[in-house]
Amino acid sequence: MRALAWHGKHDVRVDTVDDPEIVNQRDCIIKVTATAICGSDLHLYDGYIPTMQAGDILGHEFMGEVVEVGSKSTLKKGQKVVVPFTIACGTCYHCGKHQYSACDNGLPADNQDIAQEIYGQPMSGLFGYSHMTGGYAGGQAEYVRVPFSDVGPIVIPDGVDDEKVLFLSDILPTGWMAAENAQIEPGDTVAVWGCGPVGLFAVQSAFLMGAERVIAIDHFPHRLELAKKFGAETINYEESAVYEALMVMTGGIGPDAVIDSVGLEAHGFFVDNVVDQIKASTFLGTDRTHSIRQAIIACRKGGRVSMPAVYGGFVDKFPLGAFMEKGLTLKTGQTHVQHYMPALLNAIMEGKIDTTFLISHRMDLEDAPKGYDMFKNNQNEVTKVVLKPGFN
Numbered sequence: 001m002r003a004l005a006w007h008g009k010h011d012v013r014v015d016t017v018d019d020p021e022i023v024n025q026r027d028c029i030i031k032v033t034a035t036a037i038c039g040s041d042l043h044l045y046d047g048y049i050p051t052m053q054a055g056d057i058l059g060h061e062f063m064g065e066v067v068e069v070g071s072k073s074t075l076k077k078g079q080k081v082v083v084p085f086t087i088a089c090g091t092c093y094h095c096g097k098h099q100y101s102a103c104d105n106g107l108p109a110d111n112q113d114i115a116q117e118i119y120g121q122p123m124s125g126l127f128g129y130s131h132m133t134g135g136y137a138g139g140q141a142e143y144v145r146v147p148f149s150d151v152g153p154i155v156i157p158d159g160v161d162d163e164k165v166l167f168l169s170d171i172l173p174t175g176w177m178a179a180e181n182a183q184i185e186p187g188d189t190v191a192v193w194g195c196g197p198v199g200l201f202a203v204q205s206a207f208l209m210g211a212e213r214v215i216a217i218d219h220f221p222h223r224l225e226l227a228k229k230f231g232a233e234t235i236n237y238e239e240s241a242v243y244e245a246l247m248v249m250t251g252g253i254g255p256d257a258v259i260d261s262v263g264l265e266a267h268g269f270f271v272d273n274v275v276d277q278i279k280a281s282t283f284l285g286t287d288r289t290h291s292i293r294q295a296i297i298a299c300r301k302g303g304r305v306s307m308p309a310v311y312g313g314f315v316d317k318f319p320l321g322a323f324m325e326k327g328l329t330l331k332t333g334q335t336h337v338q339h340y341m342p343a344l345l346n347a348i349m350e351g352k353i354d355t356t357f358l359i360s361h362r363m364d365l366e367d368a369p370k371g372y373d374m375f376k377n378n379q380n381e382v383t384k385v386v387l388k389p390g391f392n
């Protein structure tokens with residue numbers, strides 16, 4: 001089959017590789033009909049995530065048709081499914097609490113040590129996201145093996161357009177969980193850093209959860225326009241100082257909740273960000289944490305911090321004093337996708353959430369390298385690239 005493989009920093013290629021096979025009784029194989037490139041994939045593309053190996057197949061946002069099932073899969077051939085990016089067993093202590101991204105059994109035994117060493121405990125597996133997260137082949141491919149297919153994939157009713165439901169695999173539940181973690185109360189003002197797919201779904205979700213005002217922050221005019229369409233007020237951080245603007249907009253109080261949907265590759269020529277960049281390029285540090293620092297400083301006293309943004313390593317200059325003295329709460333994590341999928345599928349079917357507005361480009365899987373380059377280098381216009389094998 002054809003699949004997009006990582007070969008190094010800014011080097012991804014569509015290769016011919018072996019077709020996947022059923023390995024465990026709970027597996028299924030799906031024929032991919034649509035798959036998307038994620039902001040998280042850019043962290044791989046830019047070489048920030050350790051334990052990648054040349055030839056690894058990327059992609060964790062995908063859906064398709066079931067073409068093979070193991071003897072303990074509950075799926076049937078021919079069903080259309082969306083697959084969550086988190087690989088979770090459904091039966092361990094954490095899955096029992098619906099904390100699927102904390103599953104104890106998502107990683108193959110020989111990959112457990114890496115996460116255990118860095119994080120203290122192994123995490124769930126992730127599709128197409130380095131050997132630290134299981135080394136699973138991803139879904140930017142013609143076919144993909146889905147472990148625990150009796151727990152993860154959600155069956156899509158006949159006749160529903162792929163583009164309406166594809167984002168159930170990651171960014172829609174991620175934006176939703178980001179807003180839920182912000183513990184929004186009716187009347188709240190919520191500030192969202194980053195108007196990428198995650199930030200834009202967090203904006204929509206925050207309003208649905210009762211926020212009165214949402215303030216979206218980015219520097220790309222088109223992305224800020226999309227946030228405005230959903231009713232957000234906006235700050236372009238290249239035109240206004242963010243902290244000062246937020247104070248003016250909230251009468252000196254600060255937002256009730258702040259959501260960091262930027263992550264470890266924050267842009268901007270801020271002093272702390274430049275220092276982070278130098279440290280990362282000289283292997284003295286890992287993550288660029290400007291946005292979470294700024295969010296903590298801007299949040300109102302007693303407010304809530306939600307951090308869907310991905311960070312991977314150890315950080316310094318974290319405003320721990322402000323965090324403690326202001327009495328803030330922080331919630332974060334890889335999304336517990338399986339937990340959110342059924343309700344969000346209903347919300348899509350009922351027309352309460354719009355997902356297709358996000359797609360700016362549709363391409364053949366063969367053009368995936370071009371898609372990565374565009375998503376990386378033209379973020380203003382390229383809000384989401386959807387790859388479809390056989391698309392012309």
Ligand SMILES: NC(=O)c1ccc[n+]([C@@H]2O[C@H](COP(=O)([O-])OP(=O)(O)OC[C@H]3O[C@@H](n4cnc5c(N)ncnc54)[C@H](O)[C@@H]3O)[C@@H](O)[C@H]2O)c1
Pocket residue numbers: 038039040041042043170171174193194195196197198199217218219220223237261262263264265266267268290291307308309310333334335379
């Ligand atoms: N927790 C999860 O399970 C999960 C799932 C998916 C994605 N993510 C993470 O969420 C983050 C966002 O994902 P995405 O797909 O929306 O990515 P994206 O790269 O498309 O969007 C990030 C946005 O942040 C903006 N930005 C950069 N620096 C900024 C700054 N200093 N202030 C304000 N905005 C700034 C960029 O201009 C861009 O629009 C990434 O870190 C991604 O890895 C987490």
Ligand SMILES: [Zn+2]
Pocket residue numbers: 038039040041060061085170171
């Ligand atoms: Zn993703």
Ligand SMILES: [Zn+2]
Pocket residue numbers: 088089090091092093094095096102103104105106
């Ligand atoms: Zn589990």
